[in-house]
Amino acid sequence: MTYVDEVYQRVVDQNPAQPEFHQAVKEVLDSLRPVIEANEAHYRKEALLERITTPDRQILFRVPWVDDQGQVQVNNGFRVQFNNAIGPYKGGLRLHPSVTLGTIKFLGFEQVFKNSLTTLPIGGGKGGSDFDPKGKSDREIMAFCQSFMTELYKHIGPNVDVPAGDIGTGAREIGYLYGQYKRLRTAYEGVLTGKGLTFGGSLARTEATGYGLLYIVNEYLKDHNDSFTGKTVTVSGAGNVAIYAIEKAQELGAKVVTTSDSTGWIYDPEGIDVALLKEVKEVKRARLTEYAAARPSAEYHEGRGVWSVKTDIALPCATQNELHLEDAQTLVANGVQVVAEGANMPTTREATDFLQENKIAFLPGKAANAGGVAVSALEMSQNSERLSWTFEEVDSKLQAIMADIYQNISAAAKKYGKDEDYVAGANIAGFEKVANAMEAQGIV
Ligand SMILES: NC(=O)C1=CN([C@@H]2O[C@H](COP(=O)(O)OP(=O)(O)OC[C@H]3O[C@@H](n4cnc5c(N)ncnc54)[C@H](OP(=O)(O)O)[C@@H]3O)[C@@H](O)[C@H]2O)C=CC1
Numbered sequence: 001m002t003y004v005d006e007v008y009q010r011v012v013d014q015n016p017a018q019p020e021f022h023q024a025v026k027e028v029l030d031s032l033r034p035v036i037e038a039n040e041a042h043y044r045k046e047a048l049l050e051r052i053t054t055p056d057r058q059i060l061f062r063v064p065w066v067d068d069q070g071q072v073q074v075n076n077g078f079r080v081q082f083n084n085a086i087g088p089y090k091g092g093l094r095l096h097p098s099v100t101l102g103t104i105k106f107l108g109f110e111q112v113f114k115n116s117l118t119t120l121p122i123g124g125g126k127g128g129s130d131f132d133p134k135g136k137s138d139r140e141i142m143a144f145c146q147s148f149m150t151e152l153y154k155h156i157g158p159n160v161d162v163p164a165g166d167i168g169t170g171a172r173e174i175g176y177l178y179g180q181y182k183r184l185r186t187a188y189e190g191v192l193t194g195k196g197l198t199f200g201g202s203l204a205r206t207e208a209t210g211y212g213l214l215y216i217v218n219e220y221l222k223d224h225n226d227s228f229t230g231k232t233v234t235v236s237g238a239g240n241v242a243i244y245a246i247e248k249a250q251e252l253g254a255k256v257v258t259t260s261d262s263t264g265w266i267y268d269p270e271g272i273d274v275a276l277l278k279e280v281k282e283v284k285r286a287r288l289t290e291y292a293a294a295r296p297s298a299e300y301h302e303g304r305g306v307w308s309v310k311t312d313i314a315l316p317c318a319t320q321n322e323l324h325l326e327d328a329q330t331l332v333a334n335g336v337q338v339v340a341e342g343a344n345m346p347t348t349r350e351a352t353d354f355l356q357e358n359k360i361a362f363l364p365g366k367a368a369n370a371g372g373v374a375v376s377a378l379e380m381s382q383n384s385e386r387l388s389w390t391f392e393e394v395d396s397k398l399q400a401i402m403a404d405i406y407q408n409i410s411a412a413a414k415k416y417g418k419d420e421d422y423v424a425g426a427n428i429a430g431f432e433k434v435a436n437a438m439e440a441q442g443i444v
């Protein structure tokens with residue numbers, strides 16, 4: 001067995017029943033084969049792959065809170081501090097009933113390489129809970145967030161670990177978490193990102209992941225003498241990433257014809273009305289049926305189906321493993337040119353392989369959705385210097401970062417004879433910086 005295969009087997013054996021974590025590790029290790037094989041004896045002696053696939057720390061805790069009926073509820077809380085070789089742990093908090101330790105480990109592992117690609121000094125971590133924010137009152141959300149932070153605050157700090165939003169965690173939740181941290185620590189410091197603009201948040205953080213996704217696809221198109229003008233785009237999801245991806249795609253001249261949530265999807269041949277989508281999802285926190293009811297050109301369908309729509313560019317922006325092999329086959333049959341991941345690991349391994357075998361440009365999440373965490377790191381910089389930059393300043397830095405990521409992943413792929421394999425490029429470029437820092441810091 002090669003060293004890479006041995007380490008993958010070790011991860012499977014030591015982390016039973018965590019299939020998403022195994023999937024994320026396998027994809028990275030498979031891409032790293034040419035790098036590792038060029039210097040296998042050295043990496044094996046240093047146990048570099050064992051160390052990089054083992055989190056620094058996994059924190060599990062009970063989150064008790066009282067609902068509006070006076071009933072005590074109990075959820076599981078997680079924070080996985082995966083790797084801080086290049087900076088403080090950084091990564092979001094996911095609140096969704098499907099969350100397990102394995103989910104958080106896969107997300108934390110991905111975050112290590114993504115954060116490395118941003119070119120900014122941030123390590124990788126992730127956290128969350130199996131708490132379901134859907135249908136809860138603001139008081140219940142606050143009760144949960146206060147209880148969650150009452151344990152989490154012991155483990156985080158502006159130079160230690162800086163959490164942020166993810167699925168189910170938006171501005172409201174970050175506000176309640178920040179309030180409780182401040183109360184417990186008596187310190188006003190940049191310990192969370194995605195904060196409100198009146199208490200240390202950065203302009204353009206809300207837009208950053210979706211806009212960044214479009215900026216990197218635009219870099220790819222420019223590099224291939226193409227543009228968004230006149231292109232049809234399909235997007236899944238109707239949350240933070242999806243909404244701002246749709247907004248920027250339309251600004252760049254494309255027509256976006258789909259959006260989806262966990263119960264159904266919209267086909268709107270006139271192009272998604274972003275103002276209406278924001279009203280339904282950000283303000284009312286309602287279902288997409290309300291979008292369809294207010295928009296005569298829109299069709300609403302129950303279940304999943306976004307990938308059956310003919311498109312030039314597909315942007316999965318909802319959740320992991322939402323784009324399957326059959327979807328990839330349909331996309332290819334319909335002439336798709338680019339698939340770029342706004343969500344973390346939304347494309348199954350089989351679907352990714354099929355797209356790549358069919359020479360579809362495939363931009364993986366750890367590069368394509370890195371704009372969000374990059375602007376979070378810019379929020380940390382602004383908090384440190386006690387200044388707020390303008391929207392234009394942050395947005396132009398974001399554009400430059402996404403352009404750098406595109407160049408770096410393209411160059412890393414080329415260096416190892418994998419021209420235009422952006423999965424390999426992202427994993428190799430992300431790995432090299434972290435591995436180099438780990439080696440320089442000794443056996444830790
Ligand atoms: N926010 C950020 O800055 C970043 C987010 N990401 C990733 O992007 C993805 C989306 O995150 P974000 O937009 O912030 O989250 P939101 O909670 O704002 O939105 C998530 C969207 O995906 C849908 N969704 C969630 N879970 C499922 C599921 N199991 N099946 C089908 N649909 C689902 C939700 O539907 P419904 O409305 O019904 O809940 C919602 O429309 C995640 O993978 C996240 O990790 C990556 C980088 C940064």
Ligand SMILES: O=C(O)CCC(=O)C(=O)O
Pocket residue numbers: 090091092093111114162163164165166193344369370372373374376
């Ligand atoms: O902004 C951040 O710190 C984290 C964003 C995030 O969770 C992600 O990139 O998946």
